[in-house]
Amino acid sequence: MPLTVATWNINSVRLRLGLVAEFLRRFKPDVLFLQEIKTLDEGFPYAAFRELGYRHLAVNGQKGYHGVATISRKRLFDVDNRGFCGKDDSRHQAVTIKDGGGEIRLHNFYVPAGGDEPDPVVNDKFAHKLAFLDEMHSWLTAEETSRPSVLVGDLNVAPLENDVWSHRQLLRVVSHTPAETERLVKVMARGSWVDAARHFVPADQRLYTWWSYRNRDWAASNRGRRLDHIWVTPSLRPRLKNIEIVREARDWTRTSDHVPVIARLATT
DNA sequence: ATGGCTAACAACGTTAGA
8 A cells, every 4th residue: 555654843733733634634644743742642632633534543742842643544553652861751652554464663753952052061951862862773773673664753953964054054053963963874874764855855955844933034044954854764765756845834824833744655 | 143933831931942
């Protein structure tokens, strides 16, 4: 079966329920992974998604901030919410879906933002972000990624030069420092992950998924960063059909500062 | 280098985002 997966840092699922519903109606992904749902599980709008035909919901919520969720038309198996760095933050959820004759393991990550100062000695949040990336690296072993897998989420790192509006000006800005980009590249390399967006868009072309709320005119200044990612294991690479960054969503009324990213996989 | 905006909440300032 073909498979469409999407990821979106929604920055409050309750506030933007209408936008998520509109996204599901228009783009019809099989599975949508959300980050920053900013609610406890009991506040998640289950009924609204069921009414849209998304009957399989897995929520790893947290009060006020963080939180991830899976919204699916396909049944979900083996839901696992992993804690990282010894904290009980809700920053990860793994699910398995049946696909054709096989199974695909899907991971949804919300990597820590890391605060302002890119120095782990003076900034605990940055230290946490680096430790989180290190733990992703040690946990996502070859054994973990030997089965067909997809990894999505707000990884809060823009790894390539053209993943930010100015490589030179952002080298000391959290999200694009070498400490972060080198770690993310190591995570990718260990699992032989394929960066789905860069599979289709050459590295010399600019590609963003996030634009700050603080720009007067986000499109005109276009000071974006590519923080939201979809990776697939090598066995799924031949099935990659296309990738879509739903840039228009950045102009929707009261939208998130991140836009959805969609990957379409061909039939097995 | 700075400033700019948005959201949640034992909420009208603080913390977090990035």
